[in-house]
Amino acid sequence: MGGILLRFKDCFSIRIFGIIGGFILFLRAAPAHAHLVTTGLGPVYDGISHLALTPEDLVPTLAVALLAGLGGARYGRMTLFAVPAAWLIGGLAGLVLTTAVNPYLTTVSFLVLGGLVAADLDLSPRVMITLISIFGLFHGYLNGSVMAQANLGFLGLVGITATVFVMIALVAGFVVSLKAKWMRIAVRVAGSWIAAMGILLLGWAVKGG
Amino acid sequence: MDSKKRLIISLILLLTLIVATPALAHIERGEAAGFFTGLSHPVSGLDHVLAMVAVGLWGAQLGAPAMWLLPVIFPMVMALGGVLGLLGIPLPFVEVAIALSAVLLGIMVMSEARPPIAVAAILVGFFAVFHGHAHGTELPVGQSGLLYSMGFVMATGCLHGIGIAIGLIHRWPAGKIALRIAGAGVALGGAFFLWGAFY
Structure with a gap:
């Protein structure tokens, strides 16, 4: 039995089958038809749920974390602090200015970040910090202007920023830890999915306009 | 953590997923339904499934x-x-092209064809346009377009992953033969749908 377990552990293809099996189970799982408008727990939790339930923010945040993770621990640390800081600054600007921005502009984040993850380009630190700062400022501004209209204020923004920090810490940390070549490729494939979603979001924007 | 403990924990987690039941507390509306509709769309049509899995099979056969x-x-x-x-x-002959993609990709796997990577990419990319068009035209009214899009992109990617995982049997001699037989099966299935698309 022990020998069988050992072979089981060492067999690369079995791991693949395990992961795909997980995907099948994921696909098989039926939807929980629940919806959440407000948490009822105050603006911080509303901010947290806003990010978690807004794919226009959630998916690009995942993309930036994947990109940082692919860049290694240094870029991961840089992104971990730069994005939430930029998000908070952009959010404060949004709270003050309250001028609405077309939310379909997030398409750019999908396309650029997803494309960069898929291409796995070796970005210089200067390019990386510029990119993630613009990303954080833009999405922060979008959230801030929405928070102002929904009267969630600064605390709602704090909830979002904290969630961004945690999400980047978890995802980028996970990607940095990946050593196997095929797992890095899997991350790149995820990037191509995000870019594809961006192309489709662009289509919806054109159709909506 | 040793391998036995990992295995036991993994099995418990899998079991939890399997026995999980849906919470049907609310009627379907809006966003969550859009995502799951998109996720199930590529899986609900066997012609899509055959072609997507065949892409993965062929990729695994061709290697890196x-x-x-x-x-x-x-x-x-x-x-x-x-x-x-x-x-x-509009795109002409969408259903025909989708069925034809299964036929051609199945033949590629069956014959273990090894064209230049650019040719393989163009072939797959050409048929991808038709698969995408079919998904894009079938968004149910009232559902989130973005979440629907996310769902069908992810489901398609998972089908590729399944194809690649199955295609890894290519490393064994018997697996190579089995893979070619699977390719023949995909081509036959595609031919069935091609017949259906015309008649």
Whole structure:
């Protein structure tokens, strides 16, 4: 039995089958038809749920974390602090200015970040910090202007920023830890999915306009 | 943590997933339904499933870099087709092309064809446009377009992953033969759908 377990552990293809099996189970799982408008727990939790339930923010945040993770621990640390800081600054600007921005502009984040993850380009630190700062400022501004209209204020923004920090810490940390070549490729494939979603979001924007 | 403990924990987690039941507390409306509709759309049509799995099988058969290049190219080109579909721009013979993609990809796997990577990418990319167009035109009214799009992109990618996982049997001599037989099966299935598309 022990020998069988050992072979089981060492067999690369079995791991693949395990992961795909997980995907099948994921696909098989039926939807929980629940919806959440407000948490009822105050603006911080509303901010947290806003990010978690807004794919226009959630998916690009995942993309930036994947990109940082692919860049290694240094870029991961840089992104971990730069994005939430930029998000908070952009959010404060949004709270003050309250001028609405077309939310379909997030398409750019999908396309650029997803494309960069898929291409796995070796970005210089200067390019990386510029990119993630613009990303954080833009999405922060979008959230801030929405928070102002929904009267969630600064605390709602704090909830979002904290969630961004945690999400980047978890995802980028996970990607940095990946050593196997095929797992890095899997991350790149995820990037191509995000870019594809961006192309489709662009289509919806054109159709909506 | 040793391998036995990992295995036991993994099995418990899998079991939890399997026995989980849906919470049907609310009627279907809006966003969550959009995501799950998109997720189930590529899986609900066997012609899509055959072609997507065949992409993975062929990629695994060709080995690196095709094994990862094809699943990276496909969703992006498919998205372009999806945009055409959702904008209402018609493409001729969509159902025929989808069935034909299963036939041709099945033949590629069956014959263990090894064209240059650019040719393989163009072939797969060409058919991806038609698959995307079919998904793009079939968004149910009242559901989130973005979440629907996310769902069908992810489901398509998972089908590629399943194809690649199955295709890994290519490393064994018996597996090579089994893979070619599977390719023949895909081609036959595609031919069935091609017949259906015409008649």
